[in-house]
Amino acid sequence: MKKILGIALCGLMSFTLVACGGNTESDTLTLSVGGSTSIQPLMEVIGEGFETEGFGIIDVQGGGSSVGTSGAIDGTFDIGMASRTLKDDELVELDGIAIAIDGIVMIVNKENKIKDISLEDAKAIYTGEITNWSALGGADEEIAVISREEGSGTRDGFQSVVGFDSEQQITNASVQSSTGAVTSLVSESKNAIGYISFGSLSDEVSALNVGGVSVSTDAINDESYQLSRPFNLAVAKGYDGAQVLIDFIFSEAGAKMIAEQGYIPTKLD
Amino acid sequence: MNALTHKKRIDSGFKKVVFSCTTITLISLFSIIFFILIQAMPLFKEVNIVSFIFGTAWYPLAESPQFGIAGFIVCSLLTTIMAVIIGIPIGLYTAIYIAEIASKKISNFVLFVIEILAAIPSVIYGFFGIKLIAPIIANVFELSIGTTLFTASIILSFMVLPTVVSLSTSALKAVPNSVVEGSLALGATKIQTIFKTKISYAKSGILASFLLGIGRALGETMAVVLVIGNSIAFPNLTNLFATYFSGGRTLTTNIVTELAYSSGTHRAALFATGVVLFVFVSVLNLVIMQVKKKGVK
Secondary structure, three states, X not given: OHHHHHHHHHHHHHHHHHHHHHXXXXXXXXXXXXXXXXXXXXXXXXHHHHHHOOOOEEEEEEEOHHHHHHHHHHOOOOEEEEOOOOOHHHHOOEEEEXXXXXXXXXXXXXXXXXXXXXXXXXXXXXXXXXXXXXXXOOOOOEOEEEEEOOOOHHHHHHHHHHOOOHHHOOOOOEEEOOHHHHHHHHHHOOOEEEEEEHHHOOOOOEEOEEOOEOOOHHHHHOOOOOOEEEEEXXXXXXXXXXXXXXXXXXOHHHHHHHHHOOOEEOOOO | OHHXXXXXXXXXXXXXXXXXXXXXXXXXXXXXXXXXXXHHHHHHHHOOHHHHHHOOOEEOOOOOOEEOOHHHHHHHHHHHHHHHHHHHHHHHXXXXXXXXXXXXXXXXXXXXXXXXXXXXXXXXXXXXXXXXXXXXXXXXXXXXXXXXXXXXXXXHHXXXXXXXXXXXXXXXXXXXXXXXXXXXXXXXXXXXXXXXXXXXXXXXXXXXXXXXXXXXXXXXXXXXXXXXXXXOOOOOOOOHHHHHOOOEOOHHHHHHHHOOXXXXXXXXXXXXXXXXXXXXXXXHHHHHHHHHHHXXX
């Protein structure tokens, strides 16, 4: 028994030594990327691919789009992530690079006869001006509004595209903390409306057309489908230390990863 | 002589083991309290505690953020009260049945079922609630959505049953036979004896079981978050009926709904919500200790 323990200990020690040796001689590129929590999962997948290909290591952090842009300005991050269009004052110091487009889908119960909604009506529903499906030509039933929690990237994207603030949202809206929960609640409640990321759309629920346009990769790409937002990378002007990562994202392998996560990859202009 | 010192050594060694385990238990509690307080601190640099506890608006990410959890406190109390109103009579009567009326075979079987009920993970209760109870509530009461305070209360009432039943049963079984025989000898019927004599004799144990059930309902998270809707609307206190049949958010579900993507002051506010919940549970436990003490006298 003691013998086995001894051998195991020796093995462990030599392993530790090897591990230490590996660390000191390493000179791999490490990039810190931070910001939007909506882009974070995608960036983590890209980071894994980047590492497997041997380009270097990506350290991905959250914090929100504004943390991403300010981090890219002050040098905390090599690259900031922003799941919105960059603001004018940010564009003074930053270059914005759109890497993907995130489509958001409004979903209703399969029994619901409403097939189409405008962004104005969506806003009216979420701000409580419209509370009955009959206002949109549907059944005379109260609308059960379902939203996501504060801090969710999808909520942030939905509010910014539809055009309302958290304070304006109807207070009795049900708040669910995951796409799965929104989908399942909508599929269980015939008067419910919710919104989820296009990549997570399932056939348990029906997706509403927005302004007569049904959601599809093509419609999001040519911007005829309005309910979408860009995933931007923010890089300080004149800084090219992170170019390897940007090149990787726009490579065929990068585009494939983006598509696999349910987003639509963009092409460099 | 040698054997004696050896025995003493084992004795003192065991004392040390027991003592260090107790220390670990205490340290785990105090480190959690310490951790929650530290995490909650940043909030109180920006918001004073009064507007946190009595504020009715919760907009943690707005331009001028508002952190008011009064509505969540009220929802926690409302769901707990309704869960107790539904769960306690059922639990107490089940305990009376097990302790007094059922045959040994049946009472063992019921206790076994109750144990299983206690072992079901709370997320399963929640899933059961969202898939089965919520649609029924929506249909019966003609609501647009079945996630309501009442739905949460029903699920919670299931969850307090094991605590109430098993502790009340032991309290009833601990009533000395002489008391029961005295009552019967004075001409009381069996039911009179149970309600007038046994329950009043066992009342502190039964009360403790109720209070522990309340603690369970107050602290439950995963089951509630799925069925309560988590809306931030302040409950309408002038029409409780309407309030119970609309959504709401409790202290626990506020934390679990928003923790994942929170940062900075928002996250601190969620931990501060945890502190408030902790104070509630601590007060409740102090009351339980007092009740048990009285029972011993």
